[in-house]
Amino acid sequence: MTEPSALTIEAFQRFIRDRYLATDSARGTPGTFMWFIEEVGELATALHKAAGEGGATTGGENLAEEFADVLAWLCTLANINGIDLARAVSEKYLAREGPEGTK
Ligand SMILES: [Mg+2]
Numbered sequence: 001m002t003e004p005s006a007l008t009i010e011a012f013q014r015f016i017r018d019r020y021l022a023t024d025s026a027r028g029t030p031g032t033f034m035w036f037i038e039e040v041g042e043l044a045t046a047l048h049k050a051a052g053e054g055g056a057t058t059g060g061e062n063l064a065e066e067f068a069d070v071l072a073w074l075c076t077l078a079n080i081n082g083i084d085l086a087r088a089v090s091e092k093y094l095a096r097e098g099p100e101g102t103k
Helices: 009-050 063-080 085-094
Strands: none
16 A cells, blocks of 8 residues: 555556456546536535534445545546646646736
């Protein structure tokens, strides 16, 4: 296991690519986007629950895990669309003074 402090966006995206690219490519962007949004929904539910709100949930209740799931599916979408996330983040947020205003 990679120590969290040593983990990079590039390494995680590569891990997701190496492990899942064939399956993810076969599913394609529309289906993968549905999975991504499902995970965003699970994150919303977990955040809601962590705030002491909301009722019963159906799985996906660990807040940290849901953040990880969203990042994993974002990497998947990037992989099947030819996007290097580390480069994209660097160019948009770290180069120059970063974006002005909202993200
Ligand atoms: Mg989840």
